[in-house]
Amino acid sequence: MKKTMILFAVGFTSLCAAKPINTQALQACTLIENDFKRLMCYDNVIANKPITEAQSGKAITSKNKVSEARSAEKIESKEGGFGLEYKVKAASEEIEEITAKLVKTSTQGRNKMVFTLDNGQVWRQVSSETFFANEGDTLIIERASFGSFLMKKAGSNRTTRVKRVN
Template sequence: MHLKTCAVLILMMPAAFASSVDLKTQLQSCQQISDEEQRLSCFDQIVSQLDNPVQQQAVATTTVNPVVTTTATKTPVIQPPQATPKQEIAAEFGLKKPRPDAEIEEISSVVKTVAQDLRKKLLITLENGQQWRQLDQEYLNIQAGDRCVVKRGAIGSFLLGIEGTKKKIRVRRVE
């Protein structure tokens, strides 16, 4: 009885508060429906909204009161986060705060420009817009137009090398 009263109160909330209802609350409200067919229909509506995140339809739930059957107010659909495209993940490769899903091991690009600072360390700009600064004192004969590979090293480090050669330098992403 107490659960049914709570369900009725949840369903009568104002629309502004209902917009903050999450998936867990939607599932709990479906769980409280006593009629098996209506409960299954409620769960099916939520699952269909998860399968089609493009649709902006609201999920309608129904609850059974001991006296009257009440149709609930519509609640907004919680959309799962969109999968990030591989290009977006590659654009963030080498930045300090990688996302957990951004676990690519290497990128390949053509060198756009190569500059050298006063300490004879290279600043390499790639065609994809990324800039990498040399950290070690190793020599690498790299020129504009060369195709290079940046690989993930140990403990968050990165190694840059020219395709087809074994020589690599330790680098850090600047931009």
């Protein structure tokens, strides 16, 4: 009986000694849009570590201007890398879809279409379903499951699975 009481007393005192979680810091973490940074913020709050100003979403003017310029450069390079994640590690994983005009179509083995877009990207049809697109049509390529991509014409629900060639 004494051993049980001692274990209970030690366990109870350790619970009383624990610091309470800072709810304001948790609320500040909810304002962070980047998933990884938000998770790091939550981890720091739970571990009772201080969160930095950049993590809490507060404005830092000089750093924000530099980061905005860098992010604009990254967006341009990310859009250029859309669909090439398997080749280029710096490619965008944040962009969910791109829109471009169709410049040229050609056929490659077993009636698979090859689409050349106005932004210089070339996409090859992977699936075997019939997909019609004319030059000048606006195409939307969006991210699908397991690293694949779906292409559709603007205003249409018909899609085809595609893979980026270049």
